[in-house]
Amino acid sequence: MLNLVNKWVLLVLLISFLFSLRTPRKGTQREEIETHPVFSVFLQTQEGNSLGPNPGLEYDHYRDSCPEAEKIVRSIMSRLYAKQKDVPAALLRLFFHDCFIRGCDASLFLDDSHGNMNYSIERRAVPHSTLKGFDKIDLIKAELEKACPGVVSCADTLALATRDGILLQGGPYYPVFTGRRDSSESYFQEATAEIPKPDGNLSETLHLFSLRGFNERETVSLLGSHNIGKISCHFIQDRLYNFTGTGQPDPTIAADFLNELRLHCPANNNSSRVNDSAISSGSDFDTHYFRSLLRGRGLLFVDQQLMADEKTASLVKAYASGDGTVFRMDFARAMVKMSNLGVLSGSQGQVRINCSLPAENS
Incomplete structure (x- = not known):
């Protein structure tokens, strides 16, 4: 049991942390909360230390070997975001797809197929076919290589860029512990079978997440x-x-919403998965996603399925209400947990110079 002093520290932390989550942070420099001592207490006292860093990771891992690393990532992300507002969403999706398959090890980036389309690599699995942003990570990595050759991994580059992108989009801050190393293997079969499907039902989705500890x-x-x-x-x-x-639309879609979606996505829109048209899910990191679910206006079937069960529906209602503080706090904590999945560290793996090639070929 926490003693009285620790209880007061935790109380101060919660007040400070909740306040920081209420206000979107866009493009600021290193936030005060990054070095706030009580934030680490929060991580260590919640859920049996499950949110703390992986034993092989540490905060500001590159402080001696590449002290400008995180500043370089922030600076380039700010420039990219100024030109293209959907970069954060693209990198967040990349990060999720990478971490969900064997952990956050940049295995998704490997591509030594030399143009052979029959070569089975993770990034060519069907669930990854519409992923974008590889070039943005390559750009950031190239700048890191200029500053500190062979030091910062592709996995850490993606983790840091994703967090900074979320901040730029108005999302919550969360600490990224670094020291990840890159995988030398790609996992095509796992990526094909284990990424949650956009048309998956709720039980399938919850099962796949539960296998990762969520x-x-x-x-x-x-x-x-x-x-x-x-x-x-x-x-x-x-x-x-x-x-x-059935040859018919999903009967749970309201008629007006169905017509709206069909205007964006006509019936003959069967072009390639990489180049077909798209519909915006939003530009602000707020609670509109959950409010839409309450109105039956979830874009993906997997999203609207959250309303099919009393427990998940109650969470949707909780996140949709208020000023978004609860959602922002839970999302930040879940992202810390996601970023620690199955990482390689120490002498494991490698540090790639070129994110698409194994170290020996970089």
């Missing part, structure tokens, strides 16, 4: 990241025109 609350908060970015029409095509092979 409970219902953490799963719902992470799905809240669908509040930014664009969704390719092919992800909702069957829902609009041929739901479960």
Whole structure:
């Protein structure tokens, strides 16, 4: 049991942390909370230390080997965001797809196929076919290589860039512990089978998240990241025109919302998965995603499925109410947990110079 002093420290922390989550932070320099001692206490005292850093990671890992690393990532992300507002959403999706398969090890980036389209690599698995942002991480990594050759991993580059992108989009701050190393292997079969499907039912989705250690609350908060970015029409095509092979739309979609979606995604929109049209899911990191679910206006079937169960529906209602503080806090904590999944550290893995090539070929 926490003693009286620790209880007071935790109370101060919670007040400070909740206040920081209420106000979106866009493009600021290193936030005061990054060095606030009580934030680490928060991580260590919640859920049996499950949110603390992986034993192989540490805060500000590159302080001696590449002291400007995080500043470089922040600076480039600010420039990219100024030119292209959907970069944060693209990187967040990259980060999720990478971490969900064997952990946050940049295995998703490997591509030594030399143009061979039959070469089975993770990034060519069907669930990854519409991913974007590889070039943005390559750009950031190239600048890091100029400053500190062979020091900062691709996995850490993606983790830091994703967090900074979320901040730029108005999302909450969360600490990124660094020291990840890059995988030398790619996992095509796992990526094909284990990424949650946009048309998956609730039990399938919860099961896949639970295999990674996420409970219902953490799963719902992470799905809240669908509040930014664009969704390719092919992800909702069957829902609009041929739901479960019936030749009819999903009957749970309200008529006015169905008409709206069909305007964006016409029936003949069956072009390639990479180049087809898309519909915006939002530009602000707020609670509009959850409010939309309450109105039956979830874009993806997997999203609207959160209302199919009393427990997940109650979480949607909680996140949709108030000023968004609860959602922002839960999302920040879940992202810390996500970023620690299955990382390689120490002598494990490698540090790639070129994120698409194994170290020996970089």
